[in-house]
Amino acid sequence: MRTDVIRRALGNALWPFISFGAILLAWELVAQLGGVPDYMLPSVSQVVERGWETRDLLITHGRWTILEIVGGFALSALIAIPLGMVIVTSRLLERLLYPPIVALNSVPKVGLAPLFVVWFGFGMAPTIAMTALVTFFPLLVNTVMGLRSVDAEMIHLARVMAATRLRLFLKVRLPHALPSIFAGLKVATSLAVIGALVSEFIASDRGWGYVLVSAGGQLDTALIFAVMILLSAVATAFFYLVAAVERLVVPWHSSQRQPH
Amino acid sequence: MAPPSAMAPSYIAARDVTKVFDVRGRDKVHAVDPIGLTVDKGEFVALLGPSGCGKSTLLSMIAGLTPATSGDVVVDGRAVTAPLTDLGFVFQKDLLLPWRDVLSNVLVQFEMRGQRTDRHRETALRLLHSVGLEGMERRLPHELSGGMRQRVAICRALVHDPPLLLLDEPLGALDALTRDQLRIDIQRIWSRDRKTAVLVTHDIEEAVFLAQRVIVMTPRPGRIHADIPIELPFPRRLEVKETPEFLGYVRTIRQQFEALGVIHED
Numbered sequence: 001m002r003t004d005v006i007r008r009a010l011g012n013a014l015w016p017f018i019s020f021g022a023i024l025l026a027w028e029l030v031a032q033l034g035g036v037p038d039y040m041l042p043s044v045s046q047v048v049e050r051g052w053e054t055r056d057l058l059i060t061h062g063r064w065t066i067l068e069i070v071g072g073f074a075l076s077a078l079i080a081i082p083l084g085m086v087i088v089t090s091r092l093l094e095r096l097l098y099p100p101i102v103a104l105n106s107v108p109k110v111g112l113a114p115l116f117v118v119w120f121g122f123g124m125a126p127t128i129a130m131t132a133l134v135t136f137f138p139l140l141v142n143t144v145m146g147l148r149s150v151d152a153e154m155i156h157l158a159r160v161m162a163a164t165r166l167r168l169f170l171k172v173r174l175p176h177a178l179p180s181i182f183a184g185l186k187v188a189t190s191l192a193v194i195g196a197l198v199s200e201f202i203a204s205d206r207g208w209g210y211v212l213v214s215a216g217g218q219l220d221t222a223l224i225f226a227v228m229i230l231l232s233a234v235a236t237a238f239f240y241l242v243a244a245v246e247r248l249v250v251p252w253h254s255s256q257r258q259p260h
Numbered sequence: 261m262a263p264p265s266a267m268a269p270s271y272i273a274a275r276d277v278t279k280v281f282d283v284r285g286r287d288k289v290h291a292v293d294p295i296g297l298t299v300d301k302g303e304f305v306a307l308l309g310p311s312g313c314g315k316s317t318l319l320s321m322i323a324g325l326t327p328a329t330s331g332d333v334v335v336d337g338r339a340v341t342a343p344l345t346d347l348g349f350v351f352q353k354d355l356l357l358p359w360r361d362v363l364s365n366v367l368v369q370f371e372m373r374g375q376r377t378d379r380h381r382e383t384a385l386r387l388l389h390s391v392g393l394e395g396m397e398r399r400l401p402h403e404l405s406g407g408m409r410q411r412v413a414i415c416r417a418l419v420h421d422p423p424l425l426l427l428d429e430p431l432g433a434l435d436a437l438t439r440d441q442l443r444i445d446i447q448r449i450w451s452r453d454r455k456t457a458v459l460v461t462h463d464i465e466e467a468v469f470l471a472q473r474v475i476v477m478t479p480r481p482g483r484i485h486a487d488i489p490i491e492l493p494f495p496r497r498l499e500v501k502e503t504p505e506f507l508g509y510v511r512t513i514r515q516q517f518e519a520l521g522v523i524h525e526d
Contacts, residue, residue, distance in 0.1 A: 162372060
């Protein structure tokens with residue numbers, strides 16, 4: 001049975017492996033034989049080589065960026081999820097807080113990066129603030145939606161079971177909202193990477209965002225590609241990390257069930 | 261049709277109860293027009309009517325979940341002003357918590373009340389076994405069929421041994437065969453415990469099969485059109501449905517609905 005599982009996992013990994021391989025091969029061929037200058041499109045081998053040469057730089061700046069991504073994400077989750085819980089506790093709070101928050105969401109948030117430099121200075125603080133800001137709304141909205149989506153009859157049932165509001169919240173509303181909250185967290189992972197990167201473009205002299213800007217200035221395209229590949233890998237890993245936690249926390253939800 | 265006497269020692273007494281829903285920007289919706297209804301202790305009564313006739317609203321008012329616009333409801337000698345908690349309620353949806361296994365979904369009845377569950381495990385298991393769910397205690401709801409899930413919901417409504425059972429179209433979402441089985445289960449449980457039970461349904465056969473008294477309601481605004489005692493002996497087996505007496509009741513009630521314009525042939 002175990003070998004069966006391993007074989008199936010390998011089988012699942014095989015197809016994306018083939019498609020990724022084909023893409024890399026096509027890229028290499030176009031770059032080598034297509035007559036495109038290296039500074040426009042470096043070959044895969046050049047990107048790998050450049051990445052290896054600059055590995056110390058990439059690791060140092062990568063640590064910084066990952067710290068900002070995770071820090072901003074965590075800060076946002078620690079504020080947005082409890083705030084969502086507070087908002088659904090009372091109609092008044094909901095009417096008071098929800099409309100302005102939704103209105104603020106329409107602000108193109110990355111445009112605030114220069115303002116954050118003025119407010120928080122240069123370096124990690126404005127980037128964490130930006131990362132938290134861009135991930136805030138999906139987390140809040142998903143928390144509110146999840147908590148609100150409890151069946152009206154379920155509330156009736158809880159009332160005839162003499163449930164207090166606290167027990168209703170802990171035993172029904174919160175577990176019911178977890179799949180929605182995790183959906184928000186998963187969306188937030190990729191937004192967090194974007195937020196951190198944009199902020200580093202203008203508000204930092206450290207991090208992969210800064211490396212990208214300086215590499216661009218020197219037409220070091222191979223380095224740009226190397227950083228982008230690393231960033232994608234980090235974003236993907238972050239997403240699957242959250243998805244793995246979700247599987248542990250809400251194994252009962254239909255999205256987590258293995259197809260038979 | 262006549263309003264019940266205020267002196268009647270009924271377990272449930274609804275006096276001139278009305279419900280008007282205020283839909284913003286539209287006319288008021290009269291869901292329930294003045295209704296007088298009494299249910300004796302230990303009696304099984306069915307509220308039968310077409311969809312939207314206010315029968316569920318009436319049940320909800322009896323439970324104290326929906327305040328009446330006027331009139332009053334008395335249950336067990338006390339005016340209902342807040343949700344009653346000494347009852348079992350079964351809805352059309354099973355409302356099982358998908359993250360809890362079967363046993364834990366039954367014991368949630370005590371958890372919600374802030375009571376310890378360990379001393380009630382035996383009762384819960386016994387109930388589950390009595391409806392054919394032995395061996396299912398550790399299953400999650402999504403692993404169960406619709407009929408099994410609804411049986412768990414019925415156990416949850418009974419596990420704290422309440423004197424009153426309210427059933428709001430509990431079999432409405434099930435297929436015909438499962439529905440027959442659950443009717444038998446419900447009848448067996450009622451015959452054993454003789455709890456006061458009010459069933460809301462739009463199924464004539466179901467009402468006649470289960471109830472001692474069928475209250476026929478008019479389309480919205482809901483009023484009581486007829487109050488028909490079903491004098492079929494208990495326990496009733498499925499074969500009873502083929503007897504002339506059973507068919508007579510079904511015909512009488514169908515004629516009532518035809519007279520009300522709920523059913524018409526062409």
